[in-house]
Every structure is written in structure tokens, then in C-alpha cells.
Amino acid sequence: MKCRSCGKPAQVELPQHNRALCASCYLAWVAEYTGRTIKRFRMIAPGERVLVAVSGGKDSLSLWSLLAEMGYRADGLYIDLGIDHDGYSARSLKRAQALAGSLGRELLVVSLEEETGLTIPRLRGKGARTICSTCGLVKRYYMNLAAYRGGYSCLATGHNLDDEASSLFSNVLNWDERYLSRQSPVSPGRGEKLIRRVKPLVHLTEKEVAQYAFLRGIDWIMEECPQVEGSTFHQYKDALNRLELHSPGTKRRFYDGYLRTGRKHFPAEEPPLRECGVCGMPTTLDTCSFCRLMARG
């Protein structure tokens, strides 16, 4: 097969887009395609300082690389969660540091243990949340805090189309009205302490991102987080992958259809924000979820 752009031998097939491309045209296409997503959802203003949350995995490292390549002033944030199984957190940090070096951009590092004396493994079983839910809460808290402290007005995460479509699938299977009202590629900032969050990779499948990372020579951490419990999300991803194989474009149609048509049927509530009595960061309650978790930790 030949590259649809330049006619050289193709290396990457894109059934969803009905084309095949060579390595260099593929890298250019990913950047152009992501640029269109950023513009369409007004994610990042020209010249704006962006903080990219990087885990050491392919999605977040690819996002950082892409934003730098596209000329954005994008720094990285690594949150050390203290997962010491086979040195998971330390090895993840190394991947982030390596990319920071090759991009010539700054990497902020926040250590959960230094900040709170706790680690994700030690938070297992505290409160009613699963460990993945606890970890998500901790990461969102420190992402926002680090962006606020560092004077960034935009926080970018590496969620891809598979993440968003499977999360939407889960929300629909459970008819979760609250999540169905607010799943979005852009969570607007509110006040000066709640920073806008954006997901520039929402239109790229997991496979497309992995191909980008591979062809860009990014070294990422392959294994899944050793703390992950259960496989329900894998089941949802697996189901959508089968449908995608049978009918390319299914995930994108499902997700974009939700943004265009479905979401407006689930009106969002915007409860007023106040300052957490403990930490001073924005919350809808007297004490924010993070500080309540810490009180139990």
C-alpha cells in the first residue's frame, strides 16, 4: 500500500479515516488532526502556558511531545504516587524526565509522600472509594494545585478516544445522569483557583496514539499500573474495539454524537463553589474531597 500523501510505502493504516500513510506523513497528520481538535473545542489560546500531566505512559508523553512540536509553551507535571512495586513510580518518572530533556521543557514533580506522608498503596481501603477512584481524586487535586501555583491557565491530560468512548459507554450503561451531563473535552476553569482542563487527544484512538509514540521514538512505560483492580473498563474498551473492527468509525461516531446530540439532553448543574476550610482550594462542600480523604488517611 502507498502513502496517500506522498506515494512512498505506507507504514500506518487508518481504517477509520480510510487511508494509509508513511511514517513522516503520519506524524504530520497526527499533529494537524490534533490541532483541529484543539481549535474546534477552543482548548488552548495561542501563546498560553499549558501544564501537561504526564504519567510516563504513551498517551500523556505523546501529548506533551505533540504540543511542543506544535509550538505550544507546554511544561510537564509528574505526580509521584509512591507506587513502589518493581519501582513503578520511579521508572515512570524516568520516562517523563527523558522526554523533558529531549523537548528542552521544564518538568514539575510533586511527590504525594513528601506533601502528605502518604502513598497510593497506603490509601488503599481508606473510605468507600476504589483505589482507582482515590488515585483519580489525588491526581486531579495535585494537577489543579500545581497548575494554579505555577501560574498555568490550562491543564492538559492525555485521554484518548478509547478512554472517552469507554467511559461514555459505562455512563450510558448505568444511565448516570451526573456524568452524562458533564463528560467533555474541555472543563472550563472557574475563578482563579480552578484551572481549565483540556483533552486534546480525544479524537485519536489508543492505537493511533501508540503508533505516534512509537514512530516518534518516545520511550514509555508499557505495563499497567500494578494497583489497578478489576477489568470492567477493559471489557468496555474491548466491546467497542470489536464494534470498531466491524465498522470503522464507531467510537468516534458514538463520542461525537454524544457531544453534538446526546449531552444537551442532560443539563449540567453548576453548584456554587467556595473555599475548602482546610486547604483553601475550590469545593462545593465545607471541606473538599481531597482533605476529607486525608483526614481518613
Added chain:
Amino acid sequence: MKCRSCGKPAQVELPQHNRALCASCYLAWVAEYTGRTIKRFRMIAPGERVLVAVSGGKDSLSLWSLLAEMGYRADGLYIDLGIDHDGYSARSLKRAQALAGSLGRELLVVSLEEETGLTIPRLRGKGARTICSTCGLVKRYYMNLAAYRGGYSCLATGHNLDDEASSLFSNVLNWDERYLSRQSPVSPGRGEKLIRRVKPLVHLTEKEVAQYAFLRGIDWIMEECPQVEGSTFHQYKDALNRLELHSPGTKRRFYDGYLRTGRKHFPAEEPPLRECGVCGMPTTLDTCSFCRLMARG
């Protein structure tokens, strides 16, 4: 494993309901369970005459058998679609006639060819619809017409939980607002010519219905309609079956969650009905879809 009701050896496992039953307790359970669905959605009034649309397949024959067993005044309707591949329509009719005989109930037969001079195979390619969509239109038209002419106030079809959940899954994947506003176990009648349609098997999985048919000794036509095109619905059923295996109860949770929570977000339009200028049956247009199809046939 032992029957949860009587302690004899169990023959049927019901992971969704976390129980196993012997053959006779299973048959009793299916009737009781279906009775609860009929009551919950106020499908059939006591003593009401019901017309059951039977195709010769396991779902519709089981429904007829169940309703008769529960004491409903249920007659059958067989629509002969003129599908002559290996005598498909004739062999399907024989199954319906055999059950009519054993139940001692009347079977009405409508022949598409006698009514219109056409058959489903001859309608292939007429207009923009797929053949399955054309066939659905023809069947809905004659079901309603036969019920109206026969003085039945209720029309029952054998749609099971797999049918409804996969159809809902398709409507959600495509965010089809119109279908999402009106998918229902009961379509209320309007005026005297639009007969109420009900689906008493919506809470039984396809497997549960097949087990009922088997244990009841019903002889049904096994092979799929030879006119069926494409396999998209099979893909949706397959995806839900995998999720159900991983987490029993997923289909029911998805479907019931829609009825309880999801559907209210998609308000139904009720365009005024008038009489079709050709046949006099209810339609929202000058000429009903069936008569427009016939004009092209």
C-alpha cells in the same frame, strides 16, 4: 446444584437472578416473572382479548404459550411474507399451526401475496429501506390491521431483553433522539384504529426464552430468516452478551435504567394522526408508509 425452589436437581442456571431451578420450577418462574412484567407496565387488562404476532420462532411461540398458560384470551396471528427459500414461510406457518392446535386457540393467517400480490423477496430493493426495514413496516401494518379488524384491543410481540437492549445500544451509539424518545415495552393505542402494542418478554433474555421453549416442548423454526442482510445487530447482541457474562444483570440494568432514568431526557413528540388517503388507517402523513411502499412495489 439443587433447585432453589424445591431442592430437586437443578436444570437451568440463572446467573442474572443468582439462582438455579429444576424444569418444572423454571416453567413456573417464567410465568410468574412475565406476569410481574405485564402488571408493572399495565400491558394487558384482565379478560382482555390479545392478538399475539407469531413468526414460528421461539420468542413469539413462547409468548403465546405463556399467555395461554396464564389464562389470557390470546389468539395468534401469522403473517405469511412469501419467503419461499427452502419453504421458509410455509415451514414457519406449520410451527404456528401446531402450537395453535395444542393450545386450542385460534390462529389468524394473513398472506401478503393474497392481500397485495407482492412478497418480501419481491419488495427487496424498492425504495430506500433495507429489506429488514421494509419487512418490519409490512408486519407492523398487518399486525395492527388484523388486530383492528378482529376487534382485539391489545397486540403482543415476542421481543426479548436481548432484542430491546441491543436496539437501545444501537440507538445510543447513534444518539438517535427519535428512537430514544419512544422505545418502550408498551406503545399505547391511539383512537380506535391504532391498537396498543405490548412486549411481555422484555425482561427475559433470549437464552431464558429458548430454555422455556425447549422445556415446554415447543417446536420452533431454528434458522434465521434467509432474507436478513448484514450483521450489525448481531454485533451489538454479541457485545452485550460478553458484558453480561462478565457481569450478570448488565442488560437488564441498561434497559431498566433507560426506562427509569434515561428516557425522560428525550421527550416524545406526538404528531397528530389522520387517516391515510389510500387505506384509511392512521398515519401522520397524507398517505401512510405502507401505501407509499405499495405504490412503488
